[in-house]
Amino acid sequence: xxxxxxxxxxxxxxxxxxxxxxxxxxxxxxxxxxxxxxxxxxxxxxxxxxxxxxxxxxxxxxxxxxxxxxxxxxxxxxxxxxxxxxxxxxxxxxxxxxxxxxxxxxxxxxxxxxxxxxxxxxxxxxxxxxxxxxxxxxxxxxxxxxxxxxxxxxxxxxxxxxxxxxxx
Amino acid sequence: xxxxxxxxxxxxxxxxxxxxxxxxxxxxxxxxxxxxxxxxxxxxxxxxxxxxxxxxxxxxxxxxxxxxxxxxxxxxxxxxxxxxxxxxxxxxxxxxxxxxxxxxxxxxxxxxxxxxxxx
Numbered sequence: 116x117x118x119x120x121x122x123x124x125x126x127x128x129x130x131x132x133x134x135x136x137x138x139x140x141x142x143x144x145x146x147x148x149x150x151x152x153x154x155x156x157x158x159x160x161x162x163x164x165x166x167x168x169x170x171x172x173x174x175x176x177x178x179x180x181x182x183x184x185x186x187x188x189x190x191x192x193x194x195x196x197x198x199x200x201x202x203x204x205x206x207x208x209x210x211x212x213x214x215x216x217x218x219x220x221x222x223x224x225x226x227x228x229x230x231x232x233x234x235x236x237x238x239x240x241x242x243x244x245x246x247x248x249x250x251x252x253x254x255x256x257x258x259x260x261x262x263x264x265x266x267x268x269x270x271x272x273x274x275x276x277x278x279x280x281x282x283x
Numbered sequence: 284x285x286x287x288x289x290x291x292x293x294x295x296x297x298x299x300x301x302x303x304x305x306x307x308x309x310x311x312x313x314x315x316x317x318x319x320x321x322x323x324x325x326x327x328x329x330x331x332x333x334x335x336x337x338x339x340x341x342x343x344x345x346x347x348x349x350x351x352x353x354x355x356x357x358x359x360x361x362x363x364x365x366x367x368x369x370x371x372x373x374x375x376x377x378x379x380x381x382x383x384x385x386x387x388x389x390x391x392x393x394x395x396x397x398x399x400x401x402x
Contacts, residue, residue: 184294185395187363190343192290216323218366220345221316233292233399235343237355237365244364 168258171199175225175250176271177264181233190233193250195225201252201260207281208236211245211265214282222250241266249278296396302382305339305392309352309370309378316346317371324354324366325377332356332364334385337378338393344369352378353395 117125174197180189195201204222209215217240222231240246248264263272263280328334336355344351345367352368368374385392 181290181292183292188365190292215326217327217364218345219320219323220367221319221347223347232348233290233343234348235353235367237363239363240365243362 168254168256169198171254171256172258173197173199173201173225173227173252173254173260174273175201175204175252175260175262177248177262177266178230179269180236180266183235187238188235189238190235191248192233193222193225193231195227195229198227199254200227201225202255204231204250204252206234207249207251208240208246209249209281211247214280216282217244217246225252236266249281251278251281291400293398293400294395295398296394298394298396300339300392300394302337302378302385302392304394305337305352306375306378306382308339308350310372310375312350312370314344314346314349314369314371316369318373319345319369319371320366321368321371321373321377324356324368327356327364327366330358332358333388334381334390335363336391336393337385338391338395340367340395340397342397342399343367 173195175193175195178192178194180191182189193204193206202224204225206218206220206222207216208218208220210217218236220234222234225231236246236248246266248266250262250264251259252261253259259276261274261276261278263274263278264270333356334354335357336353338353338355340351340353342348342350346369350370352370352374353365354368355363355365357363
């Protein structure tokens with residue numbers, strides 16, 4: 116038979132266990148609340164970053180070509196239609212399928228709404244070598260962007276990061 | 284820089300030039316980005332393309348405009364490609380090295396004066 120003392124010990128142990136369980140439960144609740152707060156803060160930071168990037172994002176597109184006095188040679192200009200400056204602008208004239216380069220050119224930084232100087236491209240490259248034009252450029256936060264232009268279709272594609280198809 | 288593209292690009296003058304004159308010029312000009320695209324030129328020559336025209340241009344260089352050397356290349360099937368190289372010591376040496384061979388093969392050497400006018 117259990118003595119009164121032993122019974123008191125058991126009850127005391129049960130009380131202590133209950134208190135520990137309650138503390139653990141409160142801690143878990145707090146952890147869960149903090150996780151949710153952290154998640155909300157992270158999404159706010161993401162949103163702020165996206166807004167900041169959008170406010171300064173350059174978008175470069177090609178203007179229609181300008182004919183030259185020489186056969187098969189035409190000139191292109193790049194226009195910044197984005198909100199921010201385009202820095203470290205590189206132009207690549209390359210084969211569409213293989214990414215092999217014909218010309219690499221450096222273009223001056225372009226502020227918003229600014230148009231570049233002209234650069235020449237040999238027209239047969241587009242017809243016989245399926246050449247396309249790619250621009251890579253950075254915004255003021257060092258985010259990299261690219262523009263791909265198909266001169267035959269006259270279509271633009273835009274992306275972020277390193278263009279996956281370029282063979283440098 | 285300009286905010287509109289209403290521009291005309293005109294060939295002001297085309298004059299004959301010797302490969303050695305192009306090489307001398309390429310060596311002396313001292314650009315901050317010399318020999319840009321030279322490796323691309325060599326790659327296409329390695330692939331069987333041959334030079335058919337080499338022109339010294341007063342502008343449209345690959346590094347922010349400026350003087351450039353235009354190479355028109357052709358492969359045995361007659362397909363043409365072109366690349367534009369910025370002047371430099373490597374290009375100068377390369378042109379001198381191949382000058383005689385190119386002259387024998389009838390490669391055209393030109394000095395082209397371009398101008399850009401507002402339309």
